[in-house]
Amino acid sequence: MKIFSTEQIREADRYTITHEPISSLDLMERASQAFVRCFCDQFVNTRPVGIFCGKGNNGGDGLAIARLLSERGYQVQVFIVEHTETGSADFQENYERLKNHHSPIHIHATNDLPALSPKTIIVDAILGSGLSRPAEGLVAAVINSINDLPNKIISVDIASGLFADKSNQDGNPIIKPSCTISFQFPKLAFLLPQNAEYTGNWHIADIGLHQDYIRNTATPYYFTDKAAAEKLIIPRKKFSHKGTFGHALVIAGSYGKMGAAVLSAKACLRSGVGLLSMHIPECGYEIMQISNPEAMVTVDNNARYITNLPDLSTYSAIGVGPGLGKEKETILMLEKLLDTTQSPLIIDADALNILSENPHLLDKLPANTILTPHPKEFQRLTGSSSNEFERLELARNFAGKYKVVVCLKGANTAVVLPNRDVHFNSTGNAGMATGGTGDVLTGIITALLAQGYTPQNAAILGVYQHGLAGDKAAQARGMSALIASDVAENLSW
Numbered sequence: 001m002k003i004f005s006t007e008q009i010r011e012a013d014r015y016t017i018t019h020e021p022i023s024s025l026d027l028m029e030r031a032s033q034a035f036v037r038c039f040c041d042q043f044v045n046t047r048p049v050g051i052f053c054g055k056g057n058n059g060g061d062g063l064a065i066a067r068l069l070s071e072r073g074y075q076v077q078v079f080i081v082e083h084t085e086t087g088s089a090d091f092q093e094n095y096e097r098l099k100n101h102h103s104p105i106h107i108h109a110t111n112d113l114p115a116l117s118p119k120t121i122i123v124d125a126i127l128g129s130g131l132s133r134p135a136e137g138l139v140a141a142v143i144n145s146i147n148d149l150p151n152k153i154i155s156v157d158i159a160s161g162l163f164a165d166k167s168n169q170d171g172n173p174i175i176k177p178s179c180t181i182s183f184q185f186p187k188l189a190f191l192l193p194q195n196a197e198y199t200g201n202w203h204i205a206d207i208g209l210h211q212d213y214i215r216n217t218a219t220p221y222y223f224t225d226k227a228a229a230e231k232l233i234i235p236r237k238k239f240s241h242k243g244t245f246g247h248a249l250v251i252a253g254s255y256g257k258m259g260a261a262v263l264s265a266k267a268c269l270r271s272g273v274g275l276l277s278m279h280i281p282e283c284g285y286e287i288m289q290i291s292n293p294e295a296m297v298t299v300d301n302n303a304r305y306i307t308n309l310p311d312l313s314t315y316s317a318i319g320v321g322p323g324l325g326k327e328k329e330t331i332l333m334l335e336k337l338l339d340t341t342q343s344p345l346i347i348d349a350d351a352l353n354i355l356s357e358n359p360h361l362l363d364k365l366p367a368n369t370i371l372t373p374h375p376k377e378f379q380r381l382t383g384s385s386s387n388e389f390e391r392l393e394l395a396r397n398f399a400g401k402y403k404v405v406v407c408l409k410g411a412n413t414a415v416v417l418p419n420r421d422v423h424f425n426s427t428g429n430a431g432m433a434t435g436g437t438g439d440v441l442t443g444i445i446t447a448l449l450a451q452g453y454t455p456q457n458a459a460i461l462g463v464y465q466h467g468l469a470g471d472k473a474a475q476a477r478g479m480s481a482l483i484a485s486d487v488a489e490n491l492s493w
């Protein structure tokens with residue numbers, strides 16, 4: 001699914017109005033109907049609803065929603081936040097339509113705010129994507145008062161006060177909804193963890209914006225939902241043999257960190273690879289053979305950490321990093337790997353830390369190499385950033401400069417491609433913030449590379465399936481009980 005900027009969404013509205021054609025007012029009605037369908041799926045009509053409207057089109061939606069919910073038997077109260085003299089044309093029209101059945105309360109100061117029963121569901125339609133400056137004055141006061149209430153809040157399109165495409169400053173007044181019902185597309189802001197409390201669970205309501213505009217308009221931002229991920233899967237053909245699915249090599253482990261290698265191996269084997277060889281230090285030989293009998297093992301000369309490479313000529317993909325440590329000889333091994341490999345490559349964990357401590361190695365990264373840093377590893381690679389929009393830009397510049405794929409791990413992991421496009425992931429949960437899940441991801445992506453997936457698709461699909469397995473594991477055990485082995489065990493293709 002594409003993610004558009006506020007300006008592009010405005011353009012999509014205009015295009016739909018002209019080419020469907022449909023009046024702006026009818027489009028607002030359709031959007032409000034879509035919101036109401038989603039709302040009614042979640043809340044029965046015995047709950048009172050308080051709708052706070054601004055005077056732009058977001059407020060216009062709020063007025064239409066008030067009318068539609070009333071028609072469905074909800075007890076609705078409407079509050080109009082008087083932040084400006086005149087409302088937008090569609091606001092005014094919906095005000096006229098509502099006025100015969102309702103007497104909205106006009107809020108000129110916080111004193112005008114009524115007491116609401118805690119059962120009342122608040123619908124936030126004060127400001128939408130037309131936000132042009134941080135909320136201040138009356139709007140800020142109303143937002144802060146609403147946030148102080150214990151009531152459930154549902155935002156229309158986007159939380160009032162939240163910028164869709166850029167970072168808010170600390171202390172900006174922004175509604176904290178438990179849920180956002182957003183029109184047609186997710187907003188970029190929803191995908192960045194810094195905005196979690198200003199987004200809540202979000203749902204997309206399809207309002208039928210014109211498909212030609214959606215198809216033909218370029219954006220660097222995408223959301224990998226189920227449909228997008230499933231399209232990437234290459235079906236296994238009936239007459240295949242293990243040679244069809246490649247031979248992966250994972251270089252991992254050191255004394256005390258063999259678990260990382262074990263987890264990568266398990267995930268790689270569970271992701272469809274034909275053959276897997278693990279290159280590990282001697283101390284891990286029995287651990288690996290016993291824990292993953294399906295894997296072959298090549299043992300390094302060194303007992304405790306990896307110092308050299310096996311013959312690389314037979315492998316269709318290579319993963320390096322989990323549990324590797326940063327010994328001097330290990331650094332030389334990584335340099336040799338970068339100098340000689342002809343196979344698609346994924347670099348993780350300690351191998352990333354080696355890169356940040358030896359930046360001359362960055363210029364040796366083969367094109368399309370996949371890097372999977374978590375935020376701290378990424379910061380060590382590129383330096384710090386003051387917010388997540390800035391960090392995303394750093395990742396885009398890094399991926400573009402070195403022609404690599406960067407998987408910036410976290411909630412909604414961002415897969416940044418060499419052309420600077422970003423694919424945000426839709427799966428995964430907070431239970432996965434536990435040691436070893438990154439090693440599992442490395443195993444999955446190595447397996448996909450070995451099977452011939454392009455690095456872009458291997459990264460996007462690998463990240464998706466990793467999150468999906470984590471979601472299945474969390475469903476079975478709950479998030480707190482989840483460990484990395486559960487993610488590997490819950491992979492299913």
Ligand SMILES: NC(=O)C1=CN([C@@H]2O[C@H](COP(=O)(O)OP(=O)(O)OC[C@H]3O[C@@H](n4cnc5c(N)ncnc54)[C@H](O)[C@@H]3O)[C@@H](O)[C@H]2O)[C@@H](O)CC1
Nearest residue numbers: 013028031056057058127128129130131132133134135157
């Ligand atoms: N035809 C359309 O354009 C559609 C628009 N829709 C709704 O329209 C919304 C966008 O509407 P608008 O563009 O009218 O914008 P908003 O309703 O977000 O904002 C209204 C006005 O508030 C002013 N404003 C901006 N920042 C402010 C601040 N910090 N404090 C006080 N006032 C501020 C702006 O001048 C703007 O004109 C969307 O979020 C969505 O809810 C939907 O009805 C779908 C169709």
Ligand SMILES: [K+]
Nearest residue numbers: 124127158160
């Ligand atoms: K809103």
